Amino acid sequence: MTATAQKKTPLYDEHVQRGGKMIAFGGWLMPVQYTSIVEEHRTVRSNVGMFDISHMGQLIVDGSSARQWLNKMLTNNIDRLDIGLGQYTFLLNEGAGIIDDLIAYRISEEKFLLVVNASRTDEDFAWLDRHRVENVELRNRSAEFGGVAVQGPRVVDLFHELLGDDVDLPARNQIVDFRLEGMSVTIARTGYTGEDGVEVFFSASDAPKLWNLVLEKGERFGIKPCGLGARDTLRLEMCYPLNGSDLGFFVDLTKPDFIGREVLRQTKENGPREKLVPFRMKDKGPPPRPHYSVFNNGERIGEVTSGTLSPSLNWGVGMAYVSAPHAKIGSKIEIEIRGQKFPATIEKKPLYKKP
Numbered sequence: 001m002t003a004t005a006q007k008k009t010p011l012y013d014e015h016v017q018r019g020g021k022m023i024a025f026g027g028w029l030m031p032v033q034y035t036s037i038v039e040e041h042r043t044v045r046s047n048v049g050m051f052d053i054s055h056m057g058q059l060i061v062d063g064s065s066a067r068q069w070l071n072k073m074l075t076n077n078i079d080r081l082d083i084g085l086g087q088y089t090f091l092l093n094e095g096a097g098i099i100d101d102l103i104a105y106r107i108s109e110e111k112f113l114l115v116v117n118a119s120r121t122d123e124d125f126a127w128l129d130r131h132r133v134e135n136v137e138l139r140n141r142s143a144e145f146g147g148v149a150v151q152g153p154r155v156v157d158l159f160h161e162l163l164g165d166d167v168d169l170p171a172r173n174q175i176v177d178f179r180l181e182g183m184s185v186t187i188a189r190t191g192y193t194g195e196d197g198v199e200v201f202f203s204a205s206d207a208p209k210l211w212n213l214v215l216e217k218g219e220r221f222g223i224k225p226c227g228l229g230a231r232d233t234l235r236l237e238m239c240y241p242l243n244g245s246d247l248g249f250f251v252d253l254t255k256p257d258f259i260g261r262e263v264l265r266q267t268k269e270n271g272p273r274e275k276l277v278p279f280r281m282k283d284k285g286p287p288p289r290p291h292y293s294v295f296n297n298g299e300r301i302g303e304v305t306s307g308t309l310s311p312s313l314n315w316g317v318g319m320a321y322v323s324a325p326h327a328k329i330g331s332k333i334e335i336e337i338r339g340q341k342f343p344a345t346i347e348k349k350p351l352y353k354k355p
Contacts, residue, residue, distance in 0.1 A: 009054035010146045010207035018225055026119030028055040030228055037229035041311040044193055044234055047222030048152030050214055051231055053199060054207065057121025057142045059114040059128070065135035066110045073128060073259060074104060077252040081106040086173050086188055088250050091116075091124060092260030096267070100124050101250075103190060105175045113175075115147075115199070131259075146207035150214065151197035151234075154221040159187075159198065161217045169198065183210060193231070194238035194352060233308050236317060237352035239278045274302065275327035278351050281316035281335065282343040288318040288335045295334040295341060301326045304335065310351065316344075317351050 006029040015022060020031030030052065033040060043049045061070055071078045076089035086105035090098055100120040105113040116124045125140050132138055150158065159169050163178060170176040175188040183206045191197030202210050215223060253265055281288065288307030293300050307318030322333070329348050334341040 007055070009052055010204040011052045011054055011148075011211055014208055014211050015052065015225070020225070020227060023228070025228060026055065026117070028118055030055060031225070033227040033229045034225050037227070037233060038311040040224055040226040040230035041233050043222065043224045044152045044195055044226060044230060045312055046153070047224075048150060048154040048158055048218055049224050049226035049230065050211075050218070051149040051151070051226050052147075052211075053149050054146035054204070055118035056147060057114075057116040057118060057124065057140070058145050058147075058201065059116060059121075059125060060137075060139045060141055061112040061114060061128075062110060062137040062139070063135045064110055065133055066112060066137075067106075069133050069136045070104065070112060071255060072257060073131060074102075075251040075258060075260070075264075076104070077255055078104065078106070078112075083108060084170075084174055084176065086175055086190060088190075090250055091127065092258075092264075093127075094259060094263075096260035096263035099127055103188075105188060107175065144204055145201055146204045146210075147199060147201045148211065148214065149192065149197060149199050150218075151191060151193045151226075152195050154223075155196050155198060158214070158218045158221050158223065161221075162214065180210070181213060185210070192240060193234035194240075194350065194354070195234075232306070233311055236306055236308055236319065237310050237312055237350065239319060239349040239351055272324055274321045275324050276305065276319055276321055277327050277329075278317065278319055278347045278349055279333060279335075279344045280313075280347050280351060282345060284314075285316065285342045286337050287316040288337065288344075293336040294320045294322055295336060296322075296326050296331070301333070307335075312352050317347075322346075 006024050007027055008029050015031045020034050022029045023032045067078055074089045076087050083106050086103050089104050091100045093099055100116050102114050102116040107113050121142055129138055170187055170189040172189055178185050183202055186201040188199045287309040288304050290304055290306055292304040294302040302320050302322030304318050304320045310317045329346055331346045333344050335344050
């Protein structure tokens with residue numbers, strides 16, 4: 001795909017103006033960094049950083065059968081959501097293959113907002129539409145809305161500065177509507193970096209105003225705009241999957257029926273063939289990268305799914321799928337990097353723990 005075919009978020013011009021290094025990502029032109037990945041990563045760990053998430057898809061599910069239908073389509077239990085709450089969940093095919101990982105918010109009695117991955121929006125919409133039942137409306141509002149994620153330990157200070165000291169931010173996993181300088185904004189507190197954080201959704205036409213307002217008010221808290229590079233290193237330190245590759249806690253097998261349930265039930269019963277594990281390199285060699293092979297005593301036992309040099313830990317870290325018998329914490333493994341094998345250890349999640 002040529003660069004001209006890539007889509008632009010409503011914040012594209014702001015990124016270019018602030019020196020963002022733009023790359024193609026999932027069909028979009030997005031900033032990978034402004035200054036450096038390490039600097040932006042450390043800003044989020046110590047102060048506060050802001051990411052453009054306008055490329056994420058936003059789907060609205062509405063209607064009298066919306067709740068029951070979504071419970072059949074998604075792995076987590078929608079019945080546990082009160083109005084104004086969200087949960088992380090998966091959309092699976094019949095073979096329990098992951099179509100996407102997403103966050104589902106219940107925004108009124110029978111109305112839900114699904115925030116889905118940018119590159120999967122059209123596929124998710126088509127899959128859901130194909131399985132849609134009576135009394136369920138499905139709408140893709142992605143083009144009409146923008147979004148930012150504001151992450152870091154000073155996020156509460158910043159939002160008091162924006163909304164007033166007497167305004168409480170939503171609680172964890174809660175979603176609330178606010179007015180901010182004439183703009184309608186929806187703030188959700190899910191966070192995805194291991195720090196406190198909020199996601200803010202707003203009309204696409206308000207995007208530049210909101211972006212610049214947050215950066216201006218956040219200046220005294222050390223805010224910086226951040227790119228995809230820091231997003232990935234922050235998530236990896238916390239062992240959050242970068243590509244929805246680990247279902248883990250976000251499946252409710254007590255639900256009687258959802259797409260992919262039977263395959264997952266059998267997998268749980270028989271035990272998975274492979275497990276997704278975090279690892280840390282033993283020596284300060286080259287950092288691990290996706291698709292590198294993992295070995296144990298000369299036998300190939302798996303493959304790296306994501307890897308980097310951790311800016312917080314200053315070590316090479318990563319996640320890898322390895323065969324279940326080799327997935328124990330503390331196991332010694334080797335990562336093959338450019339034909340040479342480097343020692344590593346399987347670690348406990350998360351790799352980064354707040355001091």
